[in-house]
Amino acid sequence: MPHESSGPAARPRRIVIIGRPGSGKSTLARRLGERLNLPVVHLDRLFWLPGWTQPDEAAFRARVQASTEGPGWISEGNYDRTTFALRLPLADALIWLDPPRSLCLWRVIARNRRGGRRPDLPEGCEERLNAEFLAFLRYVWRYDRDHRPRIEVGLAQHGRHLQVHRLNSDAAVKAFWAAL
Helix, strand or coil, rough: CCCEECCCCCCCCCEEEEEECCCHHHHHHHHHHHHCCCCCCHHHHHCCCCCCCCHHHHHHHHHHHHHHHHHEEEEEEECCCHHHHHCCCCCCEEEEEEECCHHHHHHHHHHHCCCCCCCCCCCCCCCCHHHHHHHHHHHHHHHHHHCCCHHHHHHHCCCCCEEEEEECCCCCCCCHHHHC
């Protein structure tokens, strides 16, 4: 099992950030990238094509692999089935943002209501209140049931060496940040 911690130890250079949508992955990745002077890779930008079109899996994996070739990076996003085997063996730390489901759901809805284009999404992928968004809310709600078990397996298979930080509240994120 990966080594778990609530605060940082040695300063990692290759960091994977995962968590339920609305957990703050993109925000933390941007702030951490600025603080550590590391490039940030938003997997949603590599995955989605304009109009929320899904790419060919091999093309997506090639983009992910190219994004992790440097000496240091922060890779933000889940995509456990298609990217854990590529990212986790190269990483030295994993941050799992794990706030309560209700908070994440509220954040996703609030983000949608604010409108505008998110910087972690590619051009042509604006969030709208439509059937796809309602399906996305279902994904957020069912994350623990449908995705957490696969993530745990992926960590056991590809990330045993990782320093893992599970942050389950805004206070835990602030404490982690203060300890950097």
